Amino acid sequence: MNNCMFCHTELVENQTITLSNEHCLFLQLDQFQVKGTQLEGSGLIVPRKHREAAFDLTEAEWNATYSLLQEVKTYIDEKHRPHGYNLGWNCEYVAGQSIFHAHLHVIPRYDDEPMAGKGIRYFLKSKDNVRA
Template sequence: MTNCVFCQIDLNPNQQIILENEHCLFLHLNQSKDTEGVLEGAGVIVPRGHRETAFDLTQEEWTATYSLLHEVKSYLDKKHNPQGYNLGWNVGEVGGQHIFHAHFHVIPRYDNESLAGKGLRYLFKSEKNRRG
């Protein structure tokens, strides 16, 4: 995929590979390194092969993602000392996926955030998210 920012990492100069294994990469966007930022330490685990969604990953890619996730946690725990994490896949346009190469969000959470203690369900339970 010549125009995919996860297949062609150099298409987005603001992202960098932090950790990797045979089947996947952990990428940071440069603004995620900002110690004052909301997404301090956040990144995505992406398969090296182009897979549109998490449902398209091979068994080897799932295993590699699991393995890399534990390495990522160790790295983030040492570097940023978060007090929690949000983890997730967005699948399909309605599910919030904007880049159609599967990517697993790893978002460290901190006790001094204004939304500390609010998980993913908090967003979906909002009055603004009522189905019409």
């Protein structure tokens, strides 16, 4: 993929490969924001080979993703000391995927941020306030 920002990490300014292994990279941006809030340490785990969605990963890539996720958590815990995490895959356009190279969001969460306590269930609640 010639124009894929995860296949060609040099296409994105201020993007850093922070950690990696044989099959995956952990990418971070200098200014990564979630809902307008700077969440220090946030990044993405992406396979080195172009895979459109998480369902396309090989078993070796799944294992490498898990292994790298453990390293990423240790790194973020030591550097930023978050109070929690959100992890997530968006697969296909209708589910919110906008970059069609599989990527796992790793988002550290902090007690003092505006969306603290608002995890995935918060966004899944219906208008009737029914728990997801």
